[in-house]
Amino acid sequence: MMQAKDFFEVGLKFHGHKCPAMPLGLRAGAAAMNALGAERSQDKELVLLAETGNDHAAGCFVDGLMTITGCTYGKSNIKKTYYGKMAFTLIDTQKQKAVRVQLKPEFFGKMLQSPFVQQRKQGVPPQDVPASITDPLVEGVMKRAEEEFLDISPVFDYPFEKGKGTFDTDLCEACGERVFVHKLQDVKGKKVCIPCAEKTK
Ligand SMILES: [Zn+2]
């Protein structure tokens, strides 16, 4: 059973500032994992498709999701669809099952009227919002019952085909840097990296 509170401290360190949306990601991620009966992704057992874009609160939310699920940009088992929605699908690639979770539309609408967001709209950086405003909101997120703010879909089948990774590298014949072979380009019979290929255009 995943619990958001067990990941709060590491989430805070990773994310960089205290805000209500990172803990929302922790809570939503935990709910999805518990629906699937999934453990934190050690390698790429889980894959996360985030429907967020680059908007306010969305990045904070995704940092919470990455922290708790172990789906990270480094491991490439998270992708953003840029739909601009506070929603995501978590896929268990071993069981071939998935669940979609979204913040309830009304809840997220209300959250965007919170005193924290008022400060942000006035240009206050998140780390400079007074603790008297941030702390009660964060505490509220950590304690709120899931059904009050999350829509959790039934678990559904998700056929997932694993891509094959490569350990094969070669040197770019122009700059001499080492490159994974599937990214080498053929330019006039020479194998070159993407930046070198673009320079010859
Ligand atoms: Zn944040």
Ligand SMILES: [Zn+2]
């Ligand atoms: Zn090169």
